[in-house]
Amino acid sequence: MxxxxxxxxxxxxxxxxxxxxxxxxxxxxxxxxxxxxxxxxxxxxxxxxxxxxxxxxxxxxxxxxxxxxxxxxxxxxxxxxxxxxxxxxxxxxxxxxxxxxxxxxxxxxxxxxxxxxxxxxxxxxxxxxxxxxxxxxxxxxFQMSDTSLLVNRNEFIRDVNKFDMLAGHLQNKWIGFLDKNENYLGDQWSVVNDASAIMIRDTSFAPQTPSAFAKNLITLVAHQRPKLETIRVYFIRNESDTSYWLRIQIKRHEGKDAAYLKxxxxxxxxxxxxxxxxxxxxxxxxxxxxxxxxx
Amino acid sequence: MLRSTLSSWREFLTPVSHKSTFQSTGQITPEEFVQAGEYLCHMFPTWKWNEVTRAVTYRDFLPREHQFLVTRKVPCGRRAEQFTNVRDAEDGADEDGWVIEKGETSSGGFETTVGPAGPKGPPNGNKAGAQDIDELLESFEIEEAEEDSDDIVAAAPRADRRYYDLYIAYSTSYRVPKMYLVGFQGDGAPLTPEQMFEDISPDYRTKTATIEKLPFLTSSVTSVSIHPCKHANVMRVLMGKVLQVKQRERAARAAEAQGVETSGLEKTPGPEDDWEDVQEDLDIGLRVDQYLIVFLKFMASVTPGIEHDYTMEGW
Known part of the structure; x- marks a missing residue:
């Protein structure tokens, strides 16, 4: 893609x-x-x-x-x-x-x-x-003005057990961090450096299009991990069949003015x-x- | 107003009966209301019991967690006229016979226009006033920098789409469930009673639809209720029909003795299919559980535009 x-x-x-x-x-x-x-x-x-x-x-x-x-x-x-x-x-x-x-x-x-x-x-x-x-x-x-977010892969979450596991950790939370084996690490910044994927609660219904709240969360993650280039994000909705994941590329534009929030x-x-x-x-x-x- | 007040007194004064008579009278007891409500919530998870909060006015013959049933923001894509009276709706003949007959058009009457129900002025306000307000609001408009929201997929809500919060409470005076509707515009603003009447089928609009406050909430929320004076009778007839269909099917099934499992799924969907599976092991036919499901079929005919069955898409 x-x-x-x-x-x-x-x-x-x-x-x-x-x-x-x-x-x-x-x-x-x-x-x-x-x-x-x-x-x-x-x-x-x-x-x-x-x-x-x-x-x-x-x-x-x-x-x-x-x-x-x-x-x-x-x-x-x-x-x-x-x-x-x-x-x-x-x-x-x-x-x-x-x-x-x-x-x-x-x-x-x-x-x-x-x-x-x-x-x-x-x-x-x-x-x-x-x-x-x-x-x-x-x-x-909000989003940093010197950053673009690109999608280079998207897929539905086919594995219902995995969905249940992910959704279970998102009770009353907006975000969760996962390690490379997709074990749940937590929802606080203390674990962000160990994370290789994140999951976000999604209130949108449009196919594979997240709610704008996700922009805030991704922007914060990109801010906390200034070297991060791509990240896999699970978007968790109410049903497993509409939940999906995206591989998002965080593209920082060199030379732009000091980052302000768009x-x-x-x-x-x-x-x-x-x-x-x-x-x-x-x-x-x-x-x-x-x-x-x-x- | 007088009738609503009288009926709320009557509601208060009528003693509660606990004797089950639904098969012969079409009425149910509070216990049966709870039982049928549980079944409804199980079969249609968009229906829920009330939450136990300070916002509820509790009635002590029902458990606090089973005071009323609610489903929120059921979509309503078309006005009732569009189902029954397309011609009149189109040529904008404002005063159909049944509207005038009502005799309460003093404040401009029911609007029978079916056009977009966008944020227009009050139905009885004069045109100039509405225009002033539009202009006033326009003066609020924010000039938006293009790049700030170029990543937002803008999809404004459809102007003719409305949403209804539907409530079912138990009516002690008629011993039947009673339906209350609270409507919203596509953009989230509350509908006026006149606008809500547009979604009640004309046959019922002038007879059984009443404007009243939701009696089971402490805050005053204006709703349109479907007056339950005829419910018991209709329900008795409908339940009787369901029973007949059941018996016919059972007879057919006994004759065939095979293919039972597929028949229910592949037939053209009729109102009697939804509870088929739970029915099989019963001899006498009807269980009071299904009462509210039948009741909702009945209500769907009163409010044809409200997509009561939209949940079925998920099944």
């Missing part, structure tokens, strides 16, 4: 439950008030469905997402919410800068524990008088545009509207 650039999928599609907006409205009135600090969110990516039309797992936010007490068996994903007081603040906020800063933070967190380089961020504005909610979610993914990650709307989403909850929560519709 010839070398091609490694492509990625957006790591999730986000679904916002009405109860999320309602809880946000309550918190805004009772807790946040005019405060605009980052607030923690707790969610999961559901990769269990086999909907052929989706390209990636579903991130689900509801009223429970403000609460650390999650008990789900899906892939846990933590996030932060930045809620604005006015629509103008939301609009004028420098989102590119925000994304770059967050990517940098995740990169640095990832240098301590690779599982911590993955998070999502949400910007929101709740127009409580008009029952309108504006929000935008990003999942920062980032992306704002969620696109249905027209594939980079703009926020607006949800009109008038007919869902406005009491007078509800009374009109009710049977």
């Amino acid at each position: 010839s070398e091609t650039q490694l492509k990625f999928c957006y790591p999730f599609i986000s679904f916002i439950d009405i109860s999320f907006f309602q809880e946000l409205a309550r918190l805004k009135l009772e807790v946040f008030k005019l405060d605009t600090e980052l607030r923690s969110l707790y969610s999961t990516i559901n990769c269990n469905h086999r909907d052929q039309s989706s390209q990636s797992g579903h991130l689900f936010l509801d009223s429970q997402s403000f609460d650390a007490e999650g008990s789900s068996k899906d892939v846990p994903l933590s996030g932060s919410l930045l809620n604005f007081n006015t629509l103008e603040d939301f609009r004028d906020f420098d989102k590119t800068k925000f994304l770059n800063e967050k990517a940098r933070t995740l990169f640095e967190q990832g240098l301590k524990d690779p599982n911590h380089c993955i998070q999502f961020f949400m910007l929101s504005f709740a127009d409580l008088k008009k029952y309108k909610f504006y929000h935008w979610i990003c999942a920062p993914s 980032t992306s990650g704002w969620e696109r709307n249905v027209q594939n545009k980079l703009i926020p989403k607006l949800t009109d909850l008038n007919s869902l929560v406005n009491p007078t509207k509800l009374a009109e519709q009710s049977v």
Whole structure:
């Protein structure tokens, strides 16, 4: 197989439950008030469905997402919410800068524990008088600007026992390191120099196309092992028959300027545009509207 | 609203019966609901029981871990009209007989347009307002450096695709399962009740579909529920049909006595095939386990666009 650039999928599609907006409205009135600090969110990516039309797992936010007490068996994903007081603040906020800063933070967190380089961020504005909610979610993914990632071999994981073994070690983790006999070494940087393969949890459904989260992890591995040229990566999905491995070539371009992080990650709307989403909850929560519709 | 409130009182007041009568009445007891739910989760792993969290309003005649069943983000590719009434949907005749008959079109009525359900303005908002909002959102757009995301395979969600969270709870007043639907746009935003009604088949839309809050969650989530007043009767008839088919098959099988194993797999798939294997060792035919599977077949006819059976692709 010839070398091609490694492509990625957006790591999730986000679904916002009405109860999320309602809880946000309550918190805004009772807790946040005019405060605009980052607030923690707790969610999961559901990769269990086999909907052929989706390209990636579903991130689900509801009223429970403000609460650390999650008990789900899906892939846990933590996030932060930045809620604005006015629509103008939301609009004028420098989102590119925000994304770059967050990517940098995740990169640095990832240098301590690779599982911590993955998070999502949400910007929101709740127009409580008009029952309108504006929000935008990003999942920062990053890569060194002087590096290209190429694929030069790909295959499905045929061996179900091996898949089970690999998947078993990835519970609640994003990454794991394997030695040359494919024994599990651990998920921390202390074992990275002994590793000859890695495995990554994959929330994408597109055939042999990993989620953009993998980019963060591979970038960190390449950073920790500056001499590394090729690496075999197992991408573990929910079912063995769609999991696969790729041999990825890490190509560093000499002479480029000092490496900075190339980032992306704002969620696109249905027209594939980079703009926020607006949800009109008038007919869902406005009491007078509800009374009109009710049977 | 009045009817919903009355029915929730009734739900609260009706005493729970534990006597099994599903074969004669089509009703089930809470114990049978749990049993049928267990079977459903086993056969269709996308269905799950509720998680035991503070978000649930518990009813004490059911175990805390078996309060309701849920399956999330079931795809829905087409609106109900597209199955039954293509002509009217196409020429955009907004006021079909059954829509007007409802007599509650004060807020613009049900939209019968089947076009892309993208992020458009509120159904009852005026055009100018919606346009303003589009322009407003456009002003947020980020100019993206081409190279920053040239490695991302962009596949925007299809605009006409929706997703439904389906909930099945036990109705004490009718002693049957009751279905609740909570819909989402392809881009993840919640659907309005009007939009959800587009996915209920017209025959049921004006009669048995009700807007109500999910009663088993502490937070208020607006859903469309399928009112269970006729469920028991329909279920009794459907279960009777299943029984007949079973008996016919058993007779045919007794006659043939061979090729049993392949017949079930190779026949054209009919609604009666899915539980065939578990059925074989039973003489009286029906087990209450299958109740919810039959119930879902029934619900699939109420919501033709929702791909209840999409899980079968994995089988």
